[in-house]
Amino acid sequence: MASWRGLPHRAIMSSSRISFFEVEILDCKTKQQLCFLDKVEPNHTVNDIKLMFHKCYPQWYPARQSIRLDPKGRSLKDEEVLRELPVGTTATLYFRDLGPQIGWTMVFLTEYAGPLFVYFLFYFRMPFFYGLAKAFTSSPHSVVHLACCCHSFHYIKRLIETIFVHRFSHGTMPLKSIVKNCFYYWGFAAWLAYYINHPLYTPPSYGKKQISLSMIMFLICETGNFSIHIALSNLKIDGSRSRRYPFPTRNPFTWLFFFVSCPNYTYEVGSWISFTVMTQCVPVGLFTLIGFIQMTIWAKEKHHRYIREFKDYPRIRMSIIPFLL
Numbered sequence: 434m435a436s437w438r439g440l441p442h443r444a445i446m447s448s449s450r451i452s453f454f455e456v457e458i459l460d461c462k463t464k465q466q467l468c469f470l471d472k473v474e475p476n477h478t479v480n481d482i483k484l485m486f487h488k489c490y491p492q493w494y495p496a497r498q499s500i501r502l503d504p505k506g507r508s509l510k511d512e513e514v515l516r517e518l519p520v521g522t523t524a525t526l527y528f529r530d531l532g533p534q535i536g537w538t539m540v541f542l543t544e545y546a547g548p549l550f551v552y553f554l555f556y557f558r559m560p561f562f563y564g565l566a567k568a569f570t571s572s573p574h575s576v577v578h579l580a581c582c583c584h585s586f587h588y589i590k591r592l593i594e595t596i597f598v599h600r601f602s603h604g605t606m607p608l609k610s611i612v613k614n615c616f617y618y619w620g621f622a623a624w625l626a627y628y629i630n631h632p633l634y635t636p637p638s639y640g641k642k643q644i645s646l647s648m649i650m651f652l653i654c655e656t657g658n659f660s661i662h663i664a665l666s667n668l669k670i671d672g673s674r675s676r677r678y679p680f681p682t683r684n685p686f687t688w689l690f691f692f693v694s695c696p697n698y699t700y701e702v703g704s705w706i707s708f709t710v711m712t713q714c715v716p717v718g719l720f721t722l723i724g725f726i727q728m729t730i731w732a733k734e735k736h737h738r739y740i741r742e743f744k745d746y747p748r749i750r751m752s753i754i755p756f757l758l
């Protein structure tokens with residue numbers, strides 16, 4: 434057990450007027466006391482407490498720490514203030530190690546650059562994939578080239594958004610999640626690319642009509658997805674960390690906000706459905722289905738969070754599919 438006493442006492446010592454808090458931090462799993470902080474100022478935030486805890490345990494830097502009121506409850510936000518928490522002047526908090534962390538922007542760059550690169554290996558038919566006879570040959574079907582353009586466009590757009598559009602509120606992500614996510618994105622990209630670029634690939638049944646229609650739908654959905662990301666980013670334009678609920682803007686692509694809470698997911702699923710129709714390829718359909726299931730789960734969670742948080746939240750909105758889901 435460690436104890437921390439070194440904080441400069443800004444509010445110092447006019448003893449009777451200012452009461453300090455005592456904070457004990459227990460291990461989430463074992464309930465053993467890890468640290469006892471005496472004289473913590475009431476207006477200290479969770480982040481301040483994390484910094485003090487870090488002084489006792491240098492291996493657990495603040496981004497690795499999850500501090501909770503209840504061992505099984507949610508992690509407290511960094512900006513939450515001690516005096517506003519439902520605790521007495523002796524507060525018991527629980528610590529959980531989130532494991533090594535990696536920067537959020539780095540996470541997305543790794544996740545999205547991978548599929549871009551992996552897809553090209555199959556598109557250019559590297560010798561080890563389809564045999565030496567087919568190495569570096571090119572498909573005679575125009576849809577294969579179009580699919581490569583669409584796939585690359587999608588991930589280049591995501592990379593650009595990660596760098597220039599999104600304003601993520603979480604600084605870091607657990608290292609083990611990035612391994613899982615990369616496995617998902619890179620693995621699926623390889624699987625799709627293998628079939629689409631295969632020398633025996635057959636183009637879609639309804640030919641040019643099917644390809645052009647799905648191409649138009651794909652571009653509409655990509656534009657919609659981008660518009661929603663801009664609208665979400667603009668919610669934080671003043672640097673505010675307080676959550677607001679998103680709303681339609683003058684851009685018609687954002688009008689989907691009238692009907693769903695997460696139109697960025699709706700458009701994302703639309704893009705992948707279009708890509709499935711364009712390539713008429715089963716693995717693409719499976720990737721779309723899994724993505725749809727995952728995004729529906731997230732959209733429902735976020736939708737219910739909005740309903741809980743905002744009393745005036747529009748009732749007509751659904752999570753991801755207008756009037757349905």
Ligand SMILES: NC(=O)c1ccc[n+]([C@@H]2O[C@H](COP(=O)([O-])OP(=O)(O)OC[C@H]3O[C@@H](n4cnc5c(N)ncnc54)[C@H](OP(=O)(O)O)[C@@H]3O)[C@@H](O)[C@H]2O)c1
Nearest residue numbers: 599600601602603658665668676677678679697698701724
């Ligand atoms: N194909 C697939 O399987 C798949 C799966 C998931 C995502 N994606 C794609 O990746 C994109 C990003 O995914 P995501 O899960 O990170 O989307 P998200 O949760 O909607 O977040 C996107 C950005 O918007 C911000 N944001 C969301 N709601 C906000 C609000 N009410 N107020 C202020 N800011 C808000 C987020 O900030 P915070 O950091 O503060 O939340 C984040 O910067 C998706 O739109 C989709 O295109 C694809």
